[in-house]
Amino acid sequence: MDPPSEAAWEDFSAEAHRILDDTIAQMQHVREQAVWQPMPAAIQAAIAEAPAPIAERSLGAVYAELASRVLPYTSANRHPRAWGWVRGQGTPVAMLADMIASAANAHVGAGFTAPVHIEETVLRWLAEALGMQGAGAAEHAQPSGILTSGATMANLLGLAVARAAKAGYDVRQEGLSGRPRMLVYASTETHGWAAKAMELLGLGRRSLRSVAVDAAGRVQIEPLLRQIAADRAQGEQPFALIANAGTVNFGAVDDLRALRALCDEQDLWMHVDGAFGALLKLAPRYASLMDGLERADSVAFDLHKWMSLPFETGCLLVRDRAAHHAAFAAEAAYMEWSTRGVLSGGLSFANRGIESSRGFKALRVWMQLSVHGLRKHGALIAQNMEQAEHLEQRVLQHPELAMLAPRAMNIVCFRYVPAGHARTAAQLDACNREVVLRVQESGRFLISGTTLASGDYAIRVSITNHRSRLEDFDALVEWIVEEGRGQSARLL
Ligand SMILES: Cc1ncc(COP(=O)(O)O)c(C=O)c1O
Incomplete structure (x- = not known):
């Protein structure tokens, strides 16, 4: 499976460099991409129904397919505005470490x-x-x-x-x-x-x-x-x-x-x-x-x-x-x-x-810690804690938002509560579930939801993202309130 000649190795190397450049560019410009976008049905079907490849194809052709059909639909974690569940983003250094580890096998x-x-x-x-x-x-x-x-x-x-x-x-x-x-x-x-x-x-x-x-x-x-x-x-x-x-x-x-x-x-x-x-x-x-x-x-x-x-x-x-x-x-x-x-x-x-x-997954840990050091990781974690505190304050200050669980760390659980007359618990849950889905579908932010022990459905923002900036959370609050207003007018 190795390139069969000196010339073929050179072709492989040139193609590999192009792929690497492309991958790095995608990481560099991740903020400009959608946080998530659903796969169009045609692409989904093309992937699901593809027959097992029998003959050889060029690396370039396979990469072109990957770049158009797969890569645009892989995101949802690495974006600066991704705060769903509890996920990390990956890093450029770790990407290189994985490449080296794979080569060393x-x-x-x-x-x-x-x-x-x-x-x-x-x-x-x-x-x-x-x-x-x-x-x-x-x-x-x-x-x-x-x-x-x-x-x-x-x-x-x-x-x-x-x-x-x-x-x-x-x-x-x-x-x-x-x-x-x-x-x-x-x-x-x-x-x-x-x-x-x-x-x-x-x-x-x-x-x-x-x-x-x-x-x-x-x-x-x-x-x-x-x-x-x-x-x-x-x-x-x-x-x-x-x-x-x-x-x-x-x-x-x-x-x-x-x-x-x-x-x-x-x-x-x-x-x-x-x-x-x-x-x-x-x-x-x-x-x-x-x-x-x-x-x-x-x-x-x-x-x-x-x-x-x-x-x-x-x-x-x-x-x-x-x-x-x-x-x-x-x-x-x-x-x-x-x-x-x-x-x-x-x-x-x-x-x-x-x-x-x-x-050799240890290599990604070793390289990342060696390049960035423990202190920087600690500072980024502290930054997320401060962002969570900021978001909590924004929620507390907003008349149409309410905290639903005490914030101990980096997770903020809250919900949209429409101004005006009282709503039933079921109506509030339905409204907030819809808000979470619509926020995800907007492609602008990734948040998730959870049902707390009280039975209330909460919007859940879990911040373990080294790419986020404070203003991202201000934008999220505005978006959620807009969505909440729209949904409460429609559903309640
Ligand atoms: C508290 C806690 N324990 C365990 C897990 C499971 O971790 P993993 O998904 O890496 O298996 C999670 C995942 O979010 C978690 O938050």
Whole structure:
């Protein structure tokens, strides 16, 4: 599949440079593009119905097809006005890193190779940045970790480590049958990954105890303790607690220090889901919001959210190296360890998760941190916090907007409330749902919505965007109010 001659390599190189220039230009001018635009039906059909290619085609022809049919419809995350769900934008440096990693095509599951060491290094940097390890700590005292496809996978692996460490018997060998029920505790605001993880780990959804939250969205300690005591009285086996460092709905942060004390007292594994919140540790002005996270037994977080790296960059850090290893280590005759040769590095990452083959995603983390530094990332995170504060103020000051959830971090949940006579809850929900869809369809901003525990539908603006400027949020407020007025006249 390589170009067959010197001349063909040169042609390839020229074409590749054109594609690279084009890609960089698109990134540079992303602000001028629509945030999102639906694919026309004809293009959708052309992609869906394309037969499997049998014959060869030139790279130029394939790229031309890609440029006209695919690339215009890929956006919705990288635009400066994209604040839907919790997403990152990607960066020029990470794009280059991915290209280099793909060319190197390193296997980062096992082996004595530089990419394995690069991943070890970025994990150490991240553990230090989160305060889980002092700089220069001896290797055995350093947390263990692994880069994953995302926070869902990192959280799942973290819970798997907890299960193996706390079962009290060889759960990997024996499975769960015939034992007391092993229970996990988490607030009602916990992301949906937890229920899936309970299923996959054989624990079952019913073994996830959902505990009520206070007005700020933090798990309530007293009901939590009562639930643990009641479960113990029934002969069940509480073993882990999931603490939230930024809930998905509105960014609530559990009292991590109190939960650490509770886990010590109750002999529970403390796992923190810090999918986006954990990286607040990089922003000195806001880092105290994450106090206690550094003392967790395991922390899962994403670098494809608040570090803007391309998708499929999550991370798990585990305080106890031996526990991490014990949860996944396996041997195979065809992967024999030796003091010499390629496998002299051992199975490293293949023994810290469930995947055997893994790529060099660590390079994008390493290059981005090396080029931009931790301080700049912290400053950009702080900038998003200030933007969220600004948006909250705009909402509070506007007579036709109302905050619907307390803002702890970078997520602002609010709704349009038409002036004049009272509306039913259902009417307000319908109006705001329509506003969110119309804003998305406008192609000018990307926002999402959520239904809060109160049952109210909220417009949700989640700010993890290094490209946004303050005036983008002023423009959003004006647009939403305009849409809200139009919809309330039509729907209400
Ligand atoms: C709090 C929280 N946990 C977990 C996840 C899942 O992360 P991922 O989509 O990277 O798997 C998210 C995603 O938004 C999240 O906000």
